[in-house]
Amino acid sequence: MRVIALIAWREYLDNVRTKAFWLTILIIPLILLGMYFLQSALSRATPVRHFIAIDQSGRYEEAVSIAVEREHQRLILTDFVEYLIENRRETNLEASPANATNAANQLIDDVDANEVAALDEWLDSGGLNFALAMATPYLKENIQPFEQPDPPFVAVEPPAELDLDASPERIIEALRPYLSGEQTIQTESGSVDLFALILIPETVDDGIIRPGDLPAAAGSAAGVQYWARNLTDVRLPDAVQAGINAEIREKEYQQRGVDTQTVRDVQRTRMTLNPLDPTAAAGEEAVSLADTFRQFAPIAFVYLMFVSLTQNVQYLLSNTVEEKSNRIIEVLLASVTSNELMMGKLLGIGLAGLTTIGTWLLSFFVFIVMYDSAQTDLIGEVLEVILGSDLIPWFVFYYFSGYALYSGLFLAVGSLCNTLKEAQAMMTPMIVFQIVPLAMMAFVVMDPNNGLVRALSWFPLFTPYLMMNRAAANPPVVDVVGTTALLLVSIVLMLWLSGKIFRLGVLRTGQPPRVRELWRLLTATA
Amino acid sequence: MTESVLDLDRVVKTYGDFKAIDNISLSIPKGSIYGFLGPNGAGKTTTIRTILEIIKPSSGNITILGSDSALDVRDRIGYLPEEKGLYKTMTAWSVIQYFAMLKGLDRSSAKNRAWAMLEKYGLKDFGNARIESLSKGMGQKVQVLAAVAHEPELVILDEPFSGLDPVNQTVLEELIRDMARNGQTIVFSTHVMQHAERLCDQILLIARGRKVFDGTVAEACATIPRRVLLETAADISSIIQLPGVVSVDRDTESSSERADGDTGLWLIEIEEKVNPQDVLRHCFDHQIALSRFEFSEPSLHDVFMHLVGEQAREHSFR
Known part of the structure; x- marks a missing residue:
């Protein structure tokens, strides 16, 4: 445990010290600020x-x-x-x-x-x-x-x-x-x-x-x-x-x-239309503005998850490839087990990801407090609705499970590659997997319990995104329990498998293995 | 009998049909300096990795520091792999500190140890430099220090001398001797025989995964006959009758270039107990006029060439 913490801390510091990390952290608040000021400047500047x-x-x-x-x-x-x-x-x-x-x-x-x-x-x-x-x-x-x-x-x-x-x-x-x-x-x-x-x-x-x-x-x-x-x-x-x-x-x-x-x-004659929520308690059926936000909040969460996960797993991948091509891995493996090394990496880089998200949220708050106006009030209230909603536990769960699943996958890929170029080629199909649920995001919010969406939610690589996406719409219990169980099983399986590939892969040199060879590696007792 | 820190018992490692380690047994006594010698591709690195349980043997037993598994005693082992690499953006002292901490030292003593070692082995001024700014040789020195900073009982160095200039090779030899004096056991692999000759109490010579020789340097040298080189125009066939002379052969290789016309070069192999002076006396007694008489103790280099030279040459053309 001590060793895992040590590795995690080093990975964290290593990640946090890179320029790319700070760029990612700063870019979102900067874009936010820029958009806000540009918009208000433009609306005033129209001659x-x-x-x-x-x-x-x-x-x-x-x-x-x-x-x-x-x-x-x-x-x-x-x-x-x-x-x-x-x-x-x-x-x-x-x-x-x-x-x-x-x-x-x-x-x-x-x-x-x-x-x-x-x-x-x-x-x-x-x-x-x-x-x-x-x-x-x-x-x-x-x-x-x-x-x-x-x-x-x-x-x-x-x-x-x-x-x-x-x-x-x-x-x-x-x-x-x-x-x-x-x-x-x-x-x-x-x-x-x-x-x-x-x-x-x-x-x-x-x-x-x-x-x-x-x-x-x-x-x-x-x-x-x-x-x-x-x-x-x-x-x-x-x-x-x-x-x-x-x-x-x-x-x-x-x-x-x-x-x-x-x-x-x-x-000038008109009919009022009242949106009512059948799932709300009697007397509270009227749909408020906050309810509408709540329904759209999953999109924000899915997006946050995507950005953060993509950043993290890519870092994990390049970091593993670097360690491998530097041969540091062999020194490490003489000091720690491959599982300790893997867990330390996952933990450290996951921590760096949380730092990014935390900083973003913090910068939202700072932004809102500093520039108090109608728009920022609104953002503040949206944020309050989101943070106070029962989606937070879902987000935390799906964030960590998604991270565990995807990082296991990318770690295995990284351990099989010798150069970043090789790794990127192998990574493209993995990215596509993430794009699918992302592309469906808006559609899923409108029709969260649609048959196709329900079916796709059972695919573990999609589960964190799609179920997060559907979280606000009270998905059927069988979906929640079933996909969660399947997700947890696949995480355990994925980490076990990638631990195995990792141990075999990190000491490998030469071309990435062919599928048949990979299968042999996995089924071997080594 | 001295206590042994590492025992290999009929260890085999196969990759498909290929036998990387073929039935190797050995025992390394505590406090000794032990050399793994062998041509490229002989299986030195695989043997070392197997000892450290980075890879698992296909069969056979390994006992290291009294344990079945290197992982259980990994804090008491220091390891420098063949291919060197360190975190490029870390500073020299923090790399040493990090690896010492992975081996169980606490933060502050790891830091103190790092600086003490950097100072002792001439790298004090580079302690705060990033690894990427160091030369290859300096980086390698830092890595050696990182591997041994936690004062392990067993130090395993894979090709520690490659890439170092003569001065730093001497510094490294000094470090190895310091550790041995300190009661630590050092195992290192090399294909430079001079280092092994100067440092090792015992050596293991392997080729194609198989043990060719295991013992002291002196014992190794005794495995090949001592040789006397004679140059003469006379007939020396009578020398073969001397007791202890194994063979008398014309040294055809050298004679074509060195001997002139009627003189010839002769290579005489003698047993260990025989005094080469006996050969000289025989020549005087039989009026054999010598234009050259050379006697040399066989070096580890000769042993190496004798035992595995043919295989190494073959290997390099495979």
């Missing part, structure tokens, strides 16, 4: 876009400006809800229903779903000022006042020399230098880049498509023309299209004698 709208038909100018204003209000609304979440007095995830019936979240949902009426409701009820007044009692004291975001799109006047009644082709010709960025547009607040031109020709209504019509041929100039170099920012064309569609539908209603107010009211 105000300037566009020209020319309506030769005279029918849609208002619709376009309303659409643009809506886009602004939408931004205000989203920011405001975020502000609300960040500054409300208490956040109790258990109490906030998953279907977000509270008014603000509903509003965001509606806006995101492009519901025509949603923004109108917001504007009708007094917009931001009213919302602020309503929300104040629920907000913490001494907070920063809400800062209204700038409008994302601003209409500018066309250059004075432009003849607005000229043919669309000539207008485009005249504005091309501005659109291509060669020239800037003069406005009251200085010269700006022209982001887009919305050109509504006289004959725009020819572009209206009704049920039964064939779609317009590609490249046809019928309908509204949207000219812009940047075709990835689709917020403006989407808003304009939605606005004009609302306008023509309104006219259509009138022509067909339908009362538009009735239509609006109908559109």
